[in-house]
Amino acid sequence: MIPAKRPPIIFLVSAPSGAGKTTLCELLKQDFGESLYPLVTATTRPMRPGEVEGQSYFFLTQEEFARRVAAGGFLEHATVHGNSYGSPRAPVFQALDKGQDVLMNVDVQGAESVRAALAGDSAQAGPPLVDIFIAPPSLDILQTRLTGRGQDSAEVIERRLQKAAAELACWRAYSYLVINDDLQAAHDQLRAIVLAERARIRKSA
Numbered sequence: 414m415i416p417a418k419r420p421p422i423i424f425l426v427s428a429p430s431g432a433g434k435t436t437l438c439e440l441l442k443q444d445f446g447e448s449l450y451p452l453v454t455a456t457t458r459p460m461r462p463g464e465v466e467g468q469s470y471f472f473l474t475q476e477e478f479a480r481r482v483a484a485g486g487f488l489e490h491a492t493v494h495g496n497s498y499g500s501p502r503a504p505v506f507q508a509l510d511k512g513q514d515v516l517m518n519v520d521v522q523g524a525e526s527v528r529a530a531l532a533g534d535s536a537q538a539g540p541p542l543v544d545i546f547i548a549p550p551s552l553d554i555l556q557t558r559l560t561g562r563g564q565d566s567a568e569v570i571e572r573r574l575q576k577a578a579a580e581l582a583c584w585r586a587y588s589y590l591v592i593n594d595d596l597q598a599a600h601d602q603l604r605a606i607v608l609a610e611r612a613r614i615r616k617s618a
């Protein structure tokens with residue numbers, strides 16, 4: 414029999430800062446609406462102008478963040494330049510239970526933790542995970558984008574670029590590589606990945 418439903422999928426998007434993952438994830442959210450649940454990251458960093466609690470991030474105090482870490486509330490968490498970031502665990506499984514696919518936006522270091530956290534055990538496979546690496550066309554263009562975004566000081570941009578060089582070396586750990594040169598082309602590729610993965614026949618399903 415042809416199954417009436419397919420198992421929901423976690424789409425994990427990673428990229429060096431400035432490669433365009435926020436821009437591309439926003440476009441995907443518009444494409445897929447309710448069927449693709451965008452996981453909101455928690456952070457201890459201060460809110461920037463224009464950011465919205467619960468949409469941009471969940472803004473937590475250090476104490477609350479530590480409490481949630483201790484309670485196992487994050488699939489992955491890390492402290493970067495003094496600010497902590499974490500991917501809340503419960504909303505992922507709530508969305509999957511409702512049959513929604515989940516869109517996670519996690520830095521390159523965090524992706525490995527998410528893979529491990531979702532791998533399941535020998536008795537039961539974890540939810541299907543599709544990981545996608547978004548790369549800038551070059552480090553020069555990454556620098557131009559970070560500068561053009563107007564969010565970071567020259568010192569922070571320099572730090573981000575150094576980190577990006579190491580992060581780019583990790584692309585082989587992913588299932589898909591999308592080079593964000595022309596935005597429309599990268600968006601088309603990402604949308605195609607979501608559509609194709611939704612049609613994939615999974616042997617364990």
Ligand code: ADP
Pocket residue numbers: 428429430431432433434435436437558559561562593594595596597599
């Ligand atoms: P990230 O979330 O990966 O840090 P952003 O989505 O904030 O990156 O993008 C960084 C900057 O680059 C933003 O100013 C964004 O508008 C711009 N940008 C994103 N994709 C492209 C593209 N394909 N061409 C030109 N500029 C882009």
